[in-house]
Amino acid sequence: MDKQTITIYDVAREASVSMATVSRVVNGNANVKPATRKKVLDVIEKLDYRPNAVARGLASKKTTTVGVIVPDVTNMYFASLARGIDDVATMYKYNIILTNSDSNSEKEIKVLNTLLSKQVDGIVFMGNEITDKLREEFKRTKTPIVLAGSVDDEGTNPSVNIDYVAAVQEEVKNLIDRGNKRVAFVCGPLDQAINGKYRLKGYKQALKSAGIPYDDKLVFETDDTYKTGTLLQPALMAVNATAAMVTDDELAAGIMNGMSDADVAVPDKFEVITSNDTKLTEMVRPKMSSITQPLYDIGAVAMRLLTKLMNNEPVDEKNVLLPYGLMKRESTK
Amino acid sequence: MDKQTITIYDVAREASVSMATVSRVVNGNANVKPATRKKVLDVIEKLDYRPNAVARGLASKKTTTVGVIVPDVTNMYFASLARGIDDVATMYKYNIILTNSDSNSEKEIKVLNTLLSKQVDGIVFMGNEITDKLREEFKRTKTPIVLAGSVDDEGTNPSVNIDYVAAVQEEVKNLIDRGNKRVAFVCGPLDQAINGKYRLKGYKQALKSAGIPYDDKLVFETDDTYKTGTLLQPALMAVNATAAMVTDDELAAGIMNGMSDADVAVPDKFEVITSNDTKLTEMVRPKMSSITQPLYDIGAVAMRLLTKLMNNEPVDEKNVLLPYGLMKRESTK
DNA sequence: GATTTAATTGAAAACGTTTTCAATTTGCCG
DNA sequence: CGGCAAATTGAAAACGTTTTCAATTAAATC
Secondary structure, three states: OOOOOOOHHHHHHHOOOOHHHHHHHHOOOOOOOHHHHHHHHHHHHHHOOOOOHHHHHHHHOOOOEEEEEEOOOOOHHHHHHHHHHHHHHHHOOOEEEEEEOOOOHHHHHHHHHHHHHOOOOEEEEOOOOOOHHHHHHHHHOOOOEEEEOOOOOOOOOOEEEEOHHHHHHHHHHHHHHOOOOOEEEEEOOOOOHHHHHHHHHHHHHHHHHOOOOOOHHHEEEOOOOHHHHHOOHHHHHHOOOOEEEEOOHHHHHHHHHHHHHOOOOOOOOOEEEEOOOOOHHHHOOOOOEEEEOOHHHHHHHHHHHHHHHHOOOOOOOOEEEEOOEEEOOOOOO | OOOOOOOHHHHHHHOOOOHHHHHHHHOOOOOOOHHHHHHHHHHHHHHOOOOOHHHHHHHHOOOOEEEEEEOOOOOHHHHHHHHHHHHHHHHOOOEEEEEEOOOOHHHHHHHHHHHHHOOOOEEEEOOOOOOHHHHHHHHHOOOOEEEEOOOOOOOOOOEEEEOHHHHHHHHHHHHHHOOOOOEEEEEOOOOOHHHHHHHHHHHHHHHHHOOOOOOHHHEEEOOOOHHHHHOOHHHHHHOOOOEEEEOOHHHHHHHHHHHHHOOOOOOOOOEEEEOOOOOHHHHOOOOOEEEEOOHHHHHHHHHHHHHHHHOOOOOOOOEEEEOOEEEOOOOOO
């Protein structure tokens, strides 16, 4: 039905050259006489020829497409990373196949395999937890995979993150220094290394340095949602917490609103500091103080790293830690 | 270097059948004897054979990949649509190539063409404005394209939206009925049909029904950003507006915060109603009343529509209007 | 059992490029 | 103007599937 698709063969015939030559001009190969190049270009223009990327991918074994696995684009944190990824991907002429995994390990594995079957040139993976099974899958392919905003305790894959331990430690220390004896640690699932191994560690270290005993009643493991946050006020009060280090902005926004709704003034009666510095921090009142992460850059750097890997260029640093900061806003004193 | 890739030919040889047969079992073709099917399946398992989707795409002229063009995934509105799209895409075994266009017409055209060269089976387009140039590009391909949350006055492409005119009209009427004589219309760029042709029309109709003359001093054309919203309070006061119909949630949040910061009580002194019902509406204080749009569903339905188009199934309704609603929260009386 | 029919199979031609390698031109030099 | 190196070209083989069509085999019928 669609016999009107123009192939490289058509332009070769029309320009009375070989397919090879057409291929060369299309790919900007230098070894073609200017005159013929022009001739071919003219025919291409005239016939409105568009190279078929699928055929190209088959022949060259490169698809200029990378896979991106993300828990949920609807989450600002990941959306920002994804944006950074797409921008540098575009810059390097790649496209992105974006898939939502809902942090579901089975889904992640499944989608990883469809991406590989689609012959993506590389993958950037964002996820809260790298299960052993997933790590195995990572190992059996030689398609480069980089982790963005996602930690793997085993460190088998290149990754781009911030130093979560140090960041949390620093912030909790600040909270303590300001007089908070009981600061809560409100986080997402602890079986996620980023929470259970890194942030929690920072929290504990800060306590230790301050000589405050660790009390597990002060750690609240949640599902990272706004709604859950709104419900936390009673529990937080029950343990006499006067501040909270929160690992997710929406969750933190929920907590703050829950506090306000219960007439607990933030930051006077309760300080909260969050972790992702998404634009939500500015939109909520009081504005939330936050650890700042260069979200966009984490994605961008991860993708840049991936391009190097895909080109077999040497990379100096396999596990990149980008600088973090603290943005003091209104939810802390 | 990677000679270890297993092809259909390898499994054919190992199972002593032809490639055709292997292809049949891989594709679940019924015409293969159970015994041979098992034999082949075993070899596939043993060799860990994974079909190469690129080769498949070339041979079958189907890539099971669809393109998604979006202004910015970082925008909750579009992220929600994108999520709906991806979910039903996955459901129908498609993957999504996601590209951010920044609503830049040139970029849109460029990316459209790379998507087509990658032989996507279909495209869902989200964008604020369909330029003539873009429409031309749409027309010259026979790859199905559906618009999601995006209007085209010409109506050449299938689309999924809500009835923006009616929704805005209804809400503005409510505002007026509640006693607001001067309600502002704060929107994104008016050259975008959704604002300039639809929402503004609804606004005008509501005024007309109420016998209020249209005053263009009350319409504020913005860039749809939070920041701009925060700066609008003086201008709004200057024209004696007592309420605003806003076309974007972040923009609306900005306005509300700007009001609060200037001690203009919302909703007592100033009512605001927004348009997209993203989760931001709940996170901000006061919570924003909003026109509700089934964001996820718009994406989902658009993708579903696209699957039908890609299968040449008949579609009853080319321009779908999903139901909208009103969620009364705290930013209106 | 001999036919006829239906179900399984396989051979080989696409699909639209890239890429290798050899062939042909061209440009230079003495 | 002959000869040689360098620059251009083209022929044809991949790339890994699907798909058509004919061939083969199994099942059914009488």
